[in-house]
Amino acid sequence: MSHPQMPKKIEDAKIAILTCPFEPPKPKTKHKVDIDTVEKFQTLRQQEQKYFDDMVQKCKDVGATLVICQWGFDDEANHLLMHRNLPAVRWVGGVELELIAIATGGRIVPRFQELTPEKLGRAGLVRERSFGTTKDKMLYIEHCANSRAVTIFIRGGNKMMIEETKRSIHDALCVARNLIRNNSIVYGGGSAEISCSIAVEAAADKYPGVEQYAIRAFADALDSVSIALAENSGLQPIETLSAVKSQQIKENNPHFGIDCNDVGTNDMREQNVFETLIGKQQQILLATQVVKMILKIDDVISPSDY
Template identity: 55%
Template sequence: MSALGTIAFDEYGRPFIIIKDQERKSRLSGLDALKSHIMAAKAVANTLRTSLGPNGLDKMMVDKDGQVTVTNDGATILSMMDVDHQIAKLMVELSKSQDDEIGDGTTGVVVLNRCHRQMAEIAVNSILTVADMDRKDVDFELIKVEGKVGGKLEDTQLIKGVIVDKDFSHPQMPKEVKDAKIAILTCPFEPPKTKIAIATGGRIVPRFSELTAEKLGYAGIVKEISFGTTKDRMLVIEQCKNSRAVTIFIRGGNKMIIEEAKRSLHDALCVIRNLVRDNRIVYGGGAAEISALAVSQAADKCPSLEQAMRAFADALEIIPMSLAENSGMNPIHTMTEVRARQVKESNSALGIDCLHKGTNDMKQQHVIETLIGKKQQISLATQVVKMILKIDDIRRPGETEE
């Protein structure tokens, strides 16, 4: 029996055989392992590449339950991808780290067309309302993002208060209450409303017997709003005690549009939050990456590291080349032209004219990125590359060794 495998017993004492082939481990080592890692990383990168920039394409992601998500947000795409390769999983974790730390930069910020100016103003006003300029930080707990199907995206509005997906309990109740005192209860029939507590200055009370006047919150206006001919109604609590609490109320034709708008607004909010933390910027449109020409020039002074430095500079150029390709341009021709102009004019603000405005000067187009976000992108990507290059052996259980 030992020639075939090993006898084992289950929890009921019944014997079964573990075949020796099942005990073997598949193994990749040396250059084979490195090639496998690079191919997996390239596959993930190529999936996201076409979503880069203002002309980037969306991806339709379908989960196991058949739920459809349409997005061009890199963190969302990667989090929903079903990947098996270990390095691909590492790339997904990289994206999550970028999204958690900076909030944007997985594929860049894209706020939906037509109303991007309005969305930008809403994002800026909401951040400036809740920002603590002394600490140079923003508490996202004070910003609530709600959405309701109906209307159009341009109907999105910023409310200096809180919206609750509830209606008044009786149809004969007044539709607007001024100078309202609000009790916030955490009883078995209702989950606690922490954002209402923050906005109104009230305290969440677990039992009716503990309710006192000091624990009540205050709001200048509590009103019920309805939507079109439907019976959908929500409560709006405005003129609160804590005027720093805000709600962004998104409207859209369907749930997918609203969810994508939420993701885009989240990225926009994070960009503005990063500017509050550190207001230094670099120019977008691939201008910063095209300036990596300086890295290639510096490579001439480091003979021992020359090839590595040149490869690093070449890797950075994939961003502007992808932007050009996604915008319908010849990537090689466009890159060569812009790079030559950067050197000739000594203008590091020259990038890819994705919006076809007739100028490559990102300063004139007002296309900027936060320095803190750009540094985090490059730093995290470099760390993952170092990690990949240091792995020379893979062993996986449960597969037959050749």
């Protein structure tokens, strides 16, 4: 809340979502005001106070019980909001405003003149809460009509721990997003790369020219993922890869991969290890594009050549 004496809990809140500041209007051209008497200063102050009073009264007239504003408040406006029993929150980001509008069913209002009761958002409970041993505070907006917006609050012992957690959560959200965009999956543990390598090697025999060497090199590059998995798991990389590859060919089952967890089976389907198809496609596509970009470079010019 913008004022420490404002209520910290509001039930059945009617929220005015504003992108206009609680400030007097400013001319778009350069201007200067000369004040040489006390009477002029009093007149200017009364006019500013009237602006603030009208803004707060407009919010009260439409029935708002909470104001959420993208910009800051003048001290005069903050004082009036507190005395008129109208809690307010300031300096809310544009993205957060959009999410609040979606969740509460309200409309973002750019001017006070456009504020109407139909544009107010509704929430069953709005409360301010402190957390941890710090003095930081958060505003909880709960029991909304369309509350699909969720805030994930991360706490940790140090900044490195928090950043690592944020990266992990971001990766997990990206996986969920990929599954929503395309729910096709491939099995992990290097099984997808091994089956692709087998298919590419089989296709190389159809090209009698020099191209088959490039195709076989691509197949060897696909095997490097499985070799790295075996090395990281403390296994013999070449022996493990050869055994899994022969097992895939023998049983015609593309689900066999590297048993990194020492479960006792190489079948990634039984281990429930899988990846999104769209993610695997992007990995192979980007790696191929990088190699193509490097191969296009014929020579490297060093400063000594000039």
